[in-house]
Amino acid sequence: MGEASVKTLETPPAAAGGTPSTDASAPTASGGEARAGRERSLLTRLRAPRRPRIWFEVLLIGISYWTYSLIRNAVPEQKAAALANADWIWSLEQGLGIAVEHSVNHAVNSVTWLIVGMNYYYATLHFIVTIGVLVWIYRFHPGRYAATRLVLFATTGVALLGYFFFPLAPPRLMNGGHFVDTVLVHHTWGSMASGNLKHMSNQYAAMPSMHIGWSLWCGLTIFAVASAPWARILGLLYPAATLVVIVSTANHFWLDALGGMLCLVFGYTVSRTWYGALPHRLPRSPLETSPHPATAAVLNRFRR
Template identity: 40%
Template sequence: MNPGPKHRTRPRWYLELAVIGAFYGVYSWVRNRFGSAAVEPAEAQTNAERVIHWERSIGLYFERDLQDLFIGWVSFIQFWNLFYGLMHFAVTALTLIWLYYRFPRHYPFWRTTGLFTTGSALVGFALFPLMPPRLLSAGGRYGGTLPETGYVDTVTELGGLWSFTSGAAEQLSNQYAAMPSLHFAWSLWCFLALRKHLVNPVARWALAAYPWLTLFAIVVTANHYWLDAAGGLGALGVGWVGARGYHKWRERE
């Protein structure tokens, strides 16, 4: 993607903050307003059973087995709880900041790609509210009635930054915003946005590993099915196409 004319200057930082902040505020409101606050657990559980059936039909339902391999390693799982809770915000924000200051010609395209990707995820959240594995046997207000699935809600049981089903996080979260996985979409966005700009071999390897580590984190903590990551890939594709079309239109204008 051609980032635009060479004379393009860096966007004003305060306008960027305002646009991104306003967008994320609207996105969060829409995501939470029409998610678990309005969807019955039975509908979200039915969609979860569909996902499990689809994965089983192609012989790739492995989420429970993967968690079982590591669930006895308490410190290990706690690390991945922290990874899940922190890295998608921290790395994404650092990527935006780094692009803004070091590669201002490339920044607008990748910023727009991220916004389109995040916005497109709302379609999946609205059309396919999905109960994550950690809630399938939890019962209660948001949980399901499938104890035979055997997943562990690792944050609740083993510890992490916060629980998504209690306290302030309960009020601020859509419990069924699982398909697509923005954790995976944002991690792959970071890789694509930075891959041509890193020269240090260690940094390049770490960047290449980041999406795969994120995939491991979202599955081993029972926050997502692997198909959610495939949905995240699709959302990123929509975001890239949307940004490409938008910036071509801007250049013509």
């Protein structure tokens, strides 16, 4: 009986004959781990800071803005709903005690040189400053460029939902609002939503305000990345000045600006989720060692 007990504890014949025992599930597990590893490696490479290519960026920005404009202007111009929503917004602001757009519009309009300057500000700086900040980040902070650009793209993309689901007439188009359309009154070239250019743009896409979304993106980017104090101050003043301009020219309500800010919060959330850190916390150059724990592993993988 003791001998039998010893035999049951001995190595099985197959193993004793020199053929190693294999687990049928081992290859599957190994293959799954390898596949998961490749997927993680691909994701890591996509997230890693890298030096942008000028031809790709110009093409991407051009196509993206063309697509955004096409979709924005293709949204049905629901005039009745847009005017009704404008009345609702105006009533809400009056209830909150912030309905000062009419007073600001008329006060600034009485100073011709000031309102004409604001008309040109509204028509031009929206594009010039935004492109300028993109070029600046591309040239001097290439490691942060992709994440910064993603903030802008996500902000602009989500704004399309507002244009579709909440058509809104600007104050200058309200029935009985008695707002001054400053571009028409002063015969200045300006807003795509006034004069002869109004047929090229959706008149009822005021919520959210991308003048605020983009200008605040510019301001925060400059403030977070610039080293010169004067540049950081100007960065913060730019969205503040833009807010005054959009109200003075009767192109937006205060609450349209709030909508633009919320879109920007969404944009930063998307970028933070994808890259693991806010844009300004990423390395300035893809070749630098990242001091931020959230991006150290990503950068090390990219170097390999």
